[in-house]
Amino acid sequence: MIRIGIMGYGNLGRGVEHAVAQNPDMELAAVFTRRDPASVRVVTPGVPVLAAEKAPEMKDKIDVMILCGGSATDLPEQTPRLARWFNVVDSFDTHAHIPEHFAAVNAAAADAGTLGLISVGWDPGLFSLNRVYAAAVLPQGESYTFWGKGVSQGHSDAIRRIEGVQDARQYTIPVESALEAVRSGSQPALTTRQKHTRECFVVAKPGADTARIEKEIKEMPNYFADYDTTVHFISQEELLRDHAGLPHGGMVIRSGKTGAGGENTHVIEYKLTLDSNPEFTSSVLVAYARALWRMYQAGRRGCLTVLDVPPALLSLLSGEELRAQML
């Protein structure tokens, strides 16, 4: 049995707990929290909830620690630090800072003789795999990534910070005509505005100026100014009733040309449709925890990404079974 630890028990941590229960070669060894452990109830019977700072004391009882904090402030500090005692997997998803996060985890893990695996999830993660596979197979081509339809937590949070906003939910939506153009193999040049629209459901505080709120949303740099954005004001009850979930998904599409004169076109599309973004991300983390443990046992140390992991290591099946049943 692979003994899994969970650091951080929010949406992602709870998702990891459920995912571990779906995998018969794993067991949950402990959950760590920065809250008062007595206030945290886990689902799995008999699993201890411990204060985050007690983690090092559990180093001999955990094979892989799955870090379920946020990429903004938690993981840049936690993943390298916990790599001093544990094999670690995280879902660090700030694309621009992956190289420095990799370097920090690699240095800590190499020094401690552990193995780390960062940026596991669907983007970065499964989408990254598909970008790499497709570009390698079709070197003369173009790749496109679309996100949604789904809830962007970052954009929802940005709206909530506007004065007069009580709550908000933002959906990122791919533009159908852009998808069609990409799927046709025509390799269109697409602007940010042409690829996605943004739809916002906002609960205004009593008496707030909704016209000003709408204007502030639509003109917000980076988040909304470069997109066609629609804003709907709804009640808190409607928000909770109709927008409580965290669905997401998207597509990685590459088209490329082959043949003597590039006369043949091929389109590779990878598409995810997810009811729950955190639960799916958790499921990816858990599958890669298995691979990490196997690579650690085979002697690997330092830091890896999903691009370094042979696919067979994710599976419960043996090489023989995979060749007979799955190849």
Place this chain on the structure above:
Amino acid sequence: MIRIGIMGYGNLGRGVEHAVAQNPDMELAAVFTRRDPASVRVVTPGVPVLAAEKAPEMKDKIDVMILCGGSATDLPEQTPRLARWFNVVDSFDTHAHIPEHFAAVNAAAADAGTLGLISVGWDPGLFSLNRVYAAAVLPQGESYTFWGKGVSQGHSDAIRRIEGVQDARQYTIPVESALEAVRSGSQPALTTRQKHTRECFVVAKPGADTARIEKEIKEMPNYFADYDTTVHFISQEELLRDHAGLPHGGMVIRSGKTGAGGENTHVIEYKLTLDSNPEFTSSVLVAYARALWRMYQAGRRGCLTVLDVPPALLSLLSGEELRAQML
């Protein structure tokens, strides 16, 4: 430069030649044929065409030999034999015989100190990867593979063997309502007949009994009896004009449940739309030839499949570049 050899110069071999030209770290070293080498003209200037039996003489001039023969009789004999002198990649695609082919290549390559990589293409190949990734991430789920719309060479050949048939082209077509049911996440149980239909374009010889031909096609065991099949009789000119290409493709779709009570559904879909089946397969072979050469240089010997190959090894980009640009 990785020096590539091509064994067999049909559709697949010509595709490999074009694919090598798209990859700046590779060069074509030689083409081998069982025909009279003087009768074979290759596209790449200066590349020698040699008799197949001369291959061993070129063993120091080729880093990876890509085998472009057929799975029925060529590859079971050629791949293990050529592994005595070369690192070998093939597209062996008889799913039921993969374990014994693997064992034969593994024994030969381990004995000779070479590395083999079998069953590279899209199914087996990229589809296999997606079956394994998706099943590992969503262990409580169902996987479905659909093929088409595309030309099945095996079914076209089967029709051509019927008395009175001059030429034929068979398309495998996924049933749209089955695709919709699978994409909905409902995990339907589907029979062979419910998943695909078969459409045949047949050129009858002058005076042949077309009613008998149509009946023989539709009742042919294994190939057509379990499917809803339509048969169109057309002229040789129409066949050459409208059905000269070899398009293919298909989808691997898995849906699975997560959460405490399995209340959330996720759908993973991988879809290929290919203008030319042999040219796309060739492109996959060439990308994996790069990975094979890197794994050979790192000391791996014996036989592998695509499931054993870390994705990063397929790419021209370094680990640093991949993490910065693709992850």
